[in-house]
Amino acid sequence: MAATRNKIGIWMDHSIAHLMEHSNNPFEIKTIESDFTHQEKINSLLKGQDHLHNKEQHLQSKYYKKLMTVVKKYKEVILFGPTDAKEELFNAISSDNRFENINIQVKQTDKMNAQQKHDFVREFFANK
Template sequence: MVTTRNKIGIWMDHSIAHLMEYSNHPFEIKTIESDFTHKEKINSLMKGEAHLHNKEQQLQTKYYKKLMNVVKKYKEVILFGPTDAKEELFNVIVSDNRFEKINIQVKQTDKMTSKEKHDFVKEFFANK
């Protein structure tokens, strides 16, 4: 059996991303978390709404850059999850020509258990 190292599924919202590399072996879920935590939100809000917005934008950009560093290592990517974070990341990626050879798709899903995420990625790439 050959292990496929060129496909990854990323379930994400604005606070955390679960990365699942598609392979013939049981795959592990790695996580990347945004630094924009509830505590950070409260601290920023106390300094004013403009400060909150700037801090959120700054930390979201950092979070998306971490995810883009993962995405660039793959040929096929499925971004999925319950919020619009996946579309925001997708829009940042497609504006960067370093990603033009990567097949990236976006799918809306609900909140999912680890098994449901695993099954979703498996089924998505098995049908390709």
């Protein structure tokens, strides 16, 4: 039986997500990267705008599915970051009833260094 973990903070934009499990142990950041890299964008643009859009949609969907696999293992999740990627992920999660028992919140933040991300996650869950 897989244990359900309690809390995780995910700082994300469209290219990378930093996952920080909230625990008493020192924070460890895991990353998940989108396959839609800058080089991929250039290659797709050379093939035309429609190709770029289709490629981006496909790779973003794959990226969000990877993140959803992680989110499924937690009871509480905070999605934060400077772009609208967190809202896009939240919308994908909201339409999937496998996530209905998970408390997921979304917060807009600026770009942050590793320490600021840790502090944000610690403070967010300290108020819970």
